[in-house]
Amino acid sequence: MKNRIPIIEGLxxxxxxxxxxxxxxxxxxxxxxxxxxxxxxxxxxxxKTVEEIQLSKKGxxxxxxxxxxxxxxxxxxxPSQIPYAVGVIELPEGLKVVGLLTGCxxxxxKMHMDVEIVIEKLYEDEQGNEALTWKLKPI
Amino acid sequence: MxxxxxxxxxxxxxxxxxxxxxxxxGVEATTKALDDAxxxxxxxxxxxxxxxxxxxLLGTVAGQGLANAxxxxxxxxxxxxxMCATATSAFRSAYQSVASGECDMxxxxxxxxxxxxxxxxxxxxxxxxxxxxxxxxxxxxNPGYWALECRQRMDGYGTTERHLALAKVAVxxxxxxxxxxxxxxxxxxxxxxxxPMVVDPLRLYMICxxxxxxxxxxxxxxxxxxxYTNKPIVVAATTIASSLYGDGTxxxxxxxxxAKATAPYLSESAESSRIAYxxxxxxxxxxxxxxxxxxxxxxxxxxxxxxxxxxxxxADRIVxxxxxxxxxxxxxxxxxxxxxxxxxxxxxxxxxxxxxWQLRGQAGARQVKNAKVGLAQTYGxxxxxxxxxxxx
Numbered sequence: 001m002k003n004r005i006p007i008i009e010g011l012x013x014x015x016x017x018x019x020x021x022x023x024x025x026x027x028x029x030x031x032x033x034x035x036x037x038x039x040x041x042x043x044x045x046x047x048k049t050v051e052e053i054q055l056s057k058k059g060x061x062x063x064x065x066x067x068x069x070x071x072x073x074x075x076x077x078x079p080s081q082i083p084y085a086v087g088v089i090e091l092p093e094g095l096k097v098v099g100l101l102t103g104c105x106x107x108x109x110k111m112h113m114d115v116e117i118v119i120e121k122l123y124e125d126e127q128g129n130e131a132l133t134w135k136l137k138p139i
Numbered sequence: 140m141x142x143x144x145x146x147x148x149x150x151x152x153x154x155x156x157x158x159x160x161x162x163x164x165g166v167e168a169t170t171k172a173l174d175d176a177x178x179x180x181x182x183x184x185x186x187x188x189x190x191x192x193x194x195x196l197l198g199t200v201a202g203q204g205l206a207n208a209x210x211x212x213x214x215x216x217x218x219x220x221x222m223c224a225t226a227t228s229a230f231r232s233a234y235q236s237v238a239s240g241e242c243d244m245x246x247x248x249x250x251x252x253x254x255x256x257x258x259x260x261x262x263x264x265x266x267x268x269x270x271x272x273x274x275x276x277x278x279x280x281n282p283g284y285w286a287l288e289c290r291q292r293m294d295g296y297g298t299t300e301r302h303l304a305l306a307k308v309a310v311x312x313x314x315x316x317x318x319x320x321x322x323x324x325x326x327x328x329x330x331x332x333x334x335p336m337v338v339d340p341l342r343l344y345m346i347c348x349x350x351x352x353x354x355x356x357x358x359x360x361x362x363x364x365x366x367y368t369n370k371p372i373v374v375a376a377t378t379i380a381s382s383l384y385g386d387g388t389x390x391x392x393x394x395x396x397x398a399k400a401t402a403p404y405l406s407e408s409a410e411s412s413r414i415a416y417x418x419x420x421x422x423x424x425x426x427x428x429x430x431x432x433x434x435x436x437x438x439x440x441x442x443x444x445x446x447x448x449x450x451x452x453x454a455d456r457i458v459x460x461x462x463x464x465x466x467x468x469x470x471x472x473x474x475x476x477x478x479x480x481x482x483x484x485x486x487x488x489x490x491x492x493x494x495x496w497q498l499r500g501q502a503g504a505r506q507v508k509n510a511k512v513g514l515a516q517t518y519g520x521x522x523x524x525x526x527x528x529x530x531x
Binding site: 007008009010011023031033034035037038040041042043062063064065066067068069071072074075077083084086088090091094095096097098099100111122134 | 271278339
């Protein structure tokens with residue numbers, strides 16, 4: 001069994017049978033932000049009063065783009081997956097989140113379609129581990 | 140605060156110059172600006188310089204490098220970086236030195252050489268840095284943000300691919316006349332629509348290139364300006380604004396945004412222009428020449444609306460006319476980022492150079508008749524935007 005490891009820890013619950021993105025919420029103004037340290041508050045809320053929450057997984061596709069290019073080396077996308085698509089999911093909490101799109105043909109993408117957040121492999125590292133990120137998948 | 144005027148401007152050609160250093164470009168722009176003003180380097184009492192982000196540590200003190208090359212005079216030098224508003228911030232800093240009475244003459248310089256490919260800052264690996272996270276986890280490149288906003292615009296307003304092409308075509312008519320532009324070429328609608336798809340829905344010719352270039356501006360108190368020129372260009376406003384809470388724009392390079400916006404779209408740009416209009420006591424209807432940040436066709440359309448030259452969604456109708464003009468305002472007379480390419484740390488000052496030439500009547504083949512008021516507005520990566528209003 002291959003190890004499945006988040007590319008960056010702390011952005012989604014892991015290991016988990018039912019992983020969720022981890023966001024922050026201001027205890028005073030209740031603004032939700034992702035990732036949790038990328039704080040957003042109404043002016044004068046105290047930046048320390050943040051609680052951790054898990055974001056819901058299903059929402060609507062608020063926008064998308066198909067990128068016909070080789071990404072910079074920091075993004076280790078297998079070249080066979082170019083062109084790749086990135087979308088924005090609008091969640092019921094009132095937050096939009098960017099994510100790589102997966103699980104459909106790019107020509108089938110439509111604005112406002114139902115999508116869900118899934119945790120999937122982006123690439124296999126040198127040790128043969130699956131390196132994971134979150135993606136948006138049409139339902 | 141006293142009145143301040145621009146008395147000299149200098150610009151290098153915009154393009155790719157692998158054989159030239161950023162300081163070499165900076166020296167050219169500075170020398171041209173001083174010659175234009177009829178001033179000497181030793182007359183400059185304060186300098187604000189954009190930093191050169193893509194070099195060694197010394198790039199962050201580009202102003203000292205420049206002073207070294209020009210001859211050190213011991214003046215206060217501040218090195219500034221403020222994303223797209225970098226050059227405008229240098230201008231504002233130089234303006235404040237003169238307006239406050241700290242000095243009579245100040246120089247603002249922007250100089251930049253763009254890295255190859257996408258802007259990725261080398262050698263950082265901070266797991267709480269949002270820029271690092273977006274690269275590692277989402278692969279969303281900078282023009283991808285513009286594409287995401289553009290598709291929302293198409294969905295909301297019915298903007299078509301043709302509108303996106305027409306924006307490029309209209310601006311290229313000006314760029315074709317600008318000897319300093321990198322692309323002195325008239326683009327056709329067909330050429331733009333047949334250019335390779337890059338970040339769907341934006342094609343190659345709908346996105347500006349990254350360039351090398353430098354620009355310099357000499358500012359002087361209005362009182363003293365009369366010793367140098369009989370046509371001082373007055374600074375009516377110079378503003379910088381940052382974002383407001385509740386802005387629904389997907390701000391580069393973040394990866395989340397409020398679903399329901401409670402603040403204006405591109406709030407940093409909306410605010411910097413709103414405050415500039417207010418300070419100058421003028422409105423969009425008074426502007427003869429407008430340099431807006433047309434980093435992509437989406438920017439061109441959006442900024443006409445944000446700067447209140449038309450209502451949201453109406454910019455599509457303006458590009459349908461085939462000319463880069465709204466009412467009596469000529470838009471991007473220089474050819475904009477689309478013809479020059481973007482040299483981020485110098486762009487705002489290059490825009491100011493164009494306004495000054497237009498207001499003096501020195502813009503050659505692209506001269507706008509009877510230009511009296513100019514507005515230069517920058518884009519707002521990570522919530523930083525600047526506006527400058529100049530008048531005769």
